[in-house]
Amino acid sequence: MREEWFLSLEKMIDSDFAPNWNAWIGDRITQEDYRFVKEFESSVYSKKEVPSSVPPPWLILKIQKLKFTSSYFYERLNGISLPEEFHKIPLMTREDLQNKITEILPTDVDFSRLVVNPTSGTTGKPILAPNHPKAIGCYVPLIEYSLSRHGVELKKGHDHTAAIQLCHQNQTIVYATSHSLAEGSLFAKINLKEKEWKEKDHLQKFISHFQPQFLSGDPYAFETAMKMNLKYSPSALHSTALELEDNLRIALSDFFKCPVVNFYSLNETGPIAYSCPVHPDWMHIISEDLFIEVLDKEGFPAKEGEILISGGRNPYLPLLRYATGDWGEIQYGSCRCGDSFPKLKLLKGRKPVYFEDTKGERINPIDVSRILRKEPNILRHQFIQKKDGSYELNLSVYVPAQTEFIQKLESEFKSLLGSDADIRIKTDLPSDSGKIPVFLNETKEEKN
Template sequence: MNKVLDRNRTPLMKEEWNLELEKMTGSPFAPKWNAIIGDRIGEEEFLFVTSFQKDLLHAKEHSLYQTKGTILPFIESYLNTSDFFKKQLQGIPWKQNFELIPFMNRDDLQTKITEIIPNDVNLKEIVINPTSGTTGKPILAPNHSKAIGCYVPLIEFSVERFGVRPIHSPKSTFAIQLCYQENTIVYATCHSLAGGSKFAKINIHPNGWKKPSDLQNFLTESSPQILTGDPYAFESAMQMGIHYKPEAIHSTALELTPALRTRLSAYFQCPVINFYSLNETGPIAYSCPNEPEWMHLLPHDLYVEIISNTTGNPVPTGNVGEIVLTGGRNPFIPLLRYQTGDQGEIQYGPCVCGDHFPRLRLLSGRKPVYFQKQNGEIVNPIDVARILRKNPIIYQFQVEQTNANEWVCRLSLEETTRGNESIWENEKKAIQVELTSLFGEGSVVHIHTDFPLDGKKQIAFLNSYQRKKEQEAKS
């Protein structure tokens, strides 16, 4: 798979890195690889990330997190290059009254991206990363390899706080990401920013392996320092009886409940790190080693506000509201009071763990929802989303399991399609066929076009049938 040095995808690739990567991809226990990925880190990007890491460590050591005063130079730097910034700030004394700056939201990223992107950037360097799209409409978020590269020092900082010392060697596998989906990309690569150490994304679903025993053997052979993934994947790994003891579990993408965190820690015999990150922002926070219910702000270049859900004004410390972000390092999406849609509270002051950056507590994150076929097999909602997102006329969706064999799929459609019944009927039949095939024989899928298209985050997946069964069991 990697017989020649691929310096197009990994410009700094070395012979010894490639040899170790070939051992992983050519292992007799390897999964069914279906993608080739590189970090696109050249000398310029390497210097950017190493400089970012130095600034991060300095800021952490001296508790130099962003405030509404220190973030002003960031805003001013985009005033003459981003048409969006110019329009948002025009005619208001924003330096004297930060709260007068209008909010930026997901709808802006969907409809005003050409205004947001600064006019002095090199568009040839854009990397497109579609967001997970909890509203159903993924955002084609433009990014840069140097900003994506900053994930490495941010993740390494978070695991080091839990006693993990990343090994920068091509003979080492730093992380393997676990997924449980019927279909997803599966690849192995090495990181130029970590001395060529390896990383792989694997699908633990039986579809992803040549033999059932290969998964366990591959993990043992690769010996990753940490396992990453979402709570759904880790819970599936426990149910499958996978046995591997990493140095840490790095959980992201969905809300990690205290009960599941305790179970994961006991099963894998290691600390569990909860990681709050958005594709459009990058890493935001990681769980405090002493109080895991709280998460320390991770990067030094993001300013965090908590705003009232009713008035839009900042709320006093200790109150719940929406998390709003300004700053970041993505040159294509500078954030200006970006409404994340996530709810939480913020706390300032020293922490006994030693990281004195502000602490966040997420109060309504993206809780995992599980669908279940009549035969008992679990369906990952990501597989449902994959079917719906590929259809360009669907702007938002919500899928709910209402019975053992019944689902309701609520959609919001592109305006120009709503009046054309013939086009919609054909699309509806195709969606029903695919979803019925996914949910299994005998399943019934009802499709409605009554889902609100309002630019706000919506609950994408519901399982009222499972909730009803749980309530009946308790009674």
């Protein structure tokens, strides 16, 4: 944090139009981390090795080394001859990341740099994903690369705002920071909810004053900003976290008068792919340190099926055939856009499902998950808005639920949905990982 960076950041924090900040965030990048990210950035732009359907030598070497530092890898690779029997390695699952994380962690890494960032839990029980500042830092060149592929080159420096992230949640962290990996460029995360601003027009004035080069967020936040008639034309919208429907992408591009870059990224894997500038339905794999497989329902390699990830740059969470739960189609070969890396098309990803409170206002499913993740007795959840306007919360619990537990949840949900909300809580949801919809809005006939 250089002095001139801090002075610029201070102006953003102390702005008359600033939201109600509630967190302090820094990138925690050391000089060694900085060198690591810059070397990684060079590999992203040079793209020396085009991924194929065959596990690359670097991956085989990496997992062979991990066999002796991770008990999880040792157990999974026992009796497996590499690389010939790579396909026989059992899949790493979300449940493994939830329940076996201490077995997965390699023993030869420095844990003093470990950062834990829980997922929002919109697809079930949250994962307490361990991460490293240098791996998180790699988001910066990957985002910049995806923007450059759409013709957007960012200006860097403390006198520029790189991006403002939009959220629309009942409660979330709101902060401003300076990115050392972007030469001190400013960044802010804000909440579109009116209660987060001192005056009703401050949201518009804050964005107009600091002129972010691009806006980031999920499709839900962008759609909300459009409906609020936010008057600002960035160089791009950078969308992640949820599936971006074609009709919404076109509407957003028309409204904000800029390209919409779709980004496929998971908290536990980091960025995976970005939308092709020529074929927006497809997304190119973004870096050569990931090996992607697609398996059909029987577990055999296929053109279309579940997406598996191996490799990655997070020293605390090496991935070994991690089953993402997302379904897609993979295509190898050259592309008219000029990117030679394989393309993915999500077929059954994380479609947004929205709810309404008793006053008809939209509710983000993340707000539902945030209430539930505070309760350690909950293993799995399913939330349904019924056609009659009532709500149904189905839970799988570790120990039998007491009356106080149910009453506390009812109070939390009435605070979110309205004091007159009719919510029925059941605790008979199966505890296994069967494929059931996590969120369902029967009034809109949406399924996820």
